[in-house]
Amino acid sequence: DFFQKEFKIYSFHNYKNTLTKVGEKILKFQKKLSTQNIKFRCYDMFSPDFDSAVGVYTDLNNLIFKNHSYYYKREYEEDKELFESMKPLFLNKNLIIAYKDKQPIGFLLWYPDFNEIIKPQCNVGLLTLVKYMFLNKKPQKIMLTEIGVLPEYENTGLILSLFLELYFYLNKKYDKNTIVCSGWIHDKNLKSKNLVKHILEKTDKEFSVYELNC
DSSP, X not given: OHHHHHSEEEEEEEEEEEHHHHHHHHHTTGGGOOOTTEEEEEEOTTOTTHHHHHHXXXXXXXXXXXXXXXXXXXXXXXXXXXXXXXXXXXXXXXXXXXXXTXXXXXXXXXXXXXXXXXXXXXXXXXXXXXXXXXXXXXXXXXXXXXXXXXXXXXTXXXXXXXXXXXXXXXXXXXXXXOEEEEOOEETTOHHHHHHHHHHHOEEEEEEEEEEOOO
């Protein structure tokens, strides 16, 4: 109540749906999507060029999201350090980058929700990886952390094509009742909100940002 008196309030939501429902939604667009001259490359911890792909990820973030609320320019060293700590979790083509004529034009980053297979107040460790890789204990939720395309490729269907690439991969590896969950989307970002909500349909969680202009 205190914050509501003086602060502007901005809401963020994320969305979810089952893998089956995502397939039903996304496959309707398949024949309409033109991927001529566009290639998708997938990277994980076993990719020999994983480190260079992280650099591409950094550049794309800075170009795609530079005008988004609360976005701050990313640095190569920052992302390198971040991905280095997360690298053991990237086992299954978790970073998908779209290229046109060898130029990166969009990306999608996802990973399983490992919180499902670790004990409360514990970190992801060797035991978690053993459970995941060798005991086949797969989380039942997929976190679609980030997805974006360069401004000139908005409204071209490229984001749907990235969704489709992800679906084809997940459909081979995961149960059809696996939940696919988006990252946080600002309610004012209507393009992203409307597209993701159309595919993932159900609102999952909400949080608010309180902003005061000094």
